[in-house]
Amino acid sequence: MxxxxxxxxxxxxxxxxxxxxxxxxxxxxxxxxxxxxxxxxxxxxxxxxxxxxxxxxxxxxxxxxxxxxxxxxxxxxxxxxxxxxxxxxxxxxxxxxxxxxxxxxxxxxxxxxxxxxxxxxxxxxxxxxxxxxxxxxxxxxxxxxxxxxxxxxxxxxxxxxxxxxxxxxxCGIQTGAGAVLNSLEVEAGSSIVVFGTGGVGLSAIMAAVVAGATTVIGVDTRPERLELARELGATHTIDASSQDVAARIASLTGHGAHYSVETTGSPQVLPLAVDCLRVTGVCGTIGASPMGTTAAITMNNLIFGRTIRGICEGDSVPGVFIPRLIELFRQGRFxxxxxxxxxxxxxxxxxxxxxxxxxxxxxxxxxx
Structure with a gap:
């Protein structure tokens, strides 16, 4: 009926x-x-x-x-x-x-x-x-x-x-968390920069903490979101509206970050998310852009082992990954x-x- x-x-x-x-x-x-x-x-x-x-x-x-x-x-x-x-x-x-x-x-x-x-x-x-x-x-x-x-x-x-x-x-939470835990397989002791601290970006930050990353940087233009990012485990935050993002990341990571996650879908942000990486670093791009959007990437930066990795739904098998996130939540770790x-x-x-x-x-x- x-x-x-x-x-x-x-x-x-x-x-x-x-x-x-x-x-x-x-x-x-x-x-x-x-x-x-x-x-x-x-x-x-x-x-x-x-x-x-x-x-x-x-x-x-x-x-x-x-x-x-x-x-x-x-x-x-x-x-x-x-x-x-x-x-x-x-x-x-x-x-x-x-x-x-x-x-x-x-x-x-x-x-x-x-x-x-x-x-x-x-x-x-x-x-x-x-x-x-x-x-x-x-x-x-x-x-x-x-x-x-x-x-x-x-x-x-x-x-x-x-x-x-x-x-x-x-969707949103498993996408951000899965990008870190499934797609990039962020290692303990590594560094990661998350561009955009909305729901997907904050999920990525919480997952980076679970993974044991020791330098977790959140980048945004909203002070209140950056404050929450720190409360959820970001070791550093950068206000892109008032700071030189590239210079700040370089000072925090030395040779650049091991990983970056781009959640904004902005063609201006993606090149920065690639440029902030150290040699052999990996950028995961998640943000949805209007159809046909292009971004200008410095090609020589890719020659030296840097990778751009497109990510959908955090490479998740939902029936496996979601119960794991729920258990992390129940334990107070997510x-x-x-x-x-x-x-x-x-x-x-x-x-x-x-x-x-x-x-x-x-x-x-x-x-x-």
Missing amino acids: THDVQAAVVMEKDGPFTIRDITLAPPRPGEVLVRNNSVGVCHTDIIMREQFFPVTFPAVFGHEGAGVVEAVGEGVRSVAPGDHVILGFNFCGSCDNCLRGKPAYCLDYYGWNFSGRRVEDGTSAISMDGREISGHFFGQSSFATHSVCPERSLVKVPQDVPLHLLGPLG PMDRMMRTYPFDDIEKACADASEGRTIKPVIVFD
Whole structure:
């Protein structure tokens, strides 16, 4: 049977999130119906309203959901009604990259996460006013009270950890932490510079502390974020609005940093993130830029062993990596809750505005 639920729908390009009644189809074989407890607000959700990637409106976004399983489709075995789950990104599970344990690099990552439809047959589980609309954003479209998700993208989580703290693990937090722990494999005693101290950057800083890096530098233009970066483990911070970033990094690291992480997506920042490295250093680039954006890299700097490494979803296998982050949180070694602020569903536009203007690092929408 279908379900009449509510969702924050974007009706047109650059339009607001407006809460509307929608109809959600029942889960098909291999799918799961989740009653969402909460959902993190990610920069990607906000820029999708600008057609950052091609999308057909009306559309329902949201991709850091957490909730409780209400029903399962035929063949679902890994979760059951009543289970607490995180809603992660989608992937095919059968291409060469997925089979090699690299689901974030699924060969049809775009189709499974951004097309607005099921890849298998082009349908949508979401209808409004009698017609299907774009959904299945990252396999979930969790800016809604309920979501229909593929079983493979769900991560079962312990029930003794508040659900509203866990949704952001599905994208932003696992991306930043995974960049450090999975992609770059930052070593104990090494140095790392993190450009941008939003949710992804702060996750990278906390992960660098877990990894045992002894010089952890956060770079931003917002003093309040730099202060939080220090509280979360950064050994040094640099205010890019008032300091010479390159000179400061050189003075702190001597021959340059072993690693850098670029989270801003700025074509002006990426060259700096490469130039600050020592010989054989590695820069991980995470920040999402508008399609077609280019950056000017000094080619001779790469000849001497420096590497630029593109990173998606922190090279994470969510079912393996997310439980590890949860355990670190439970032990007090990964205090991700320090970044979060909750908002009721009705205030989703305020949450997005606060995120865009830097008043909140990681907004989390909590449903009634």
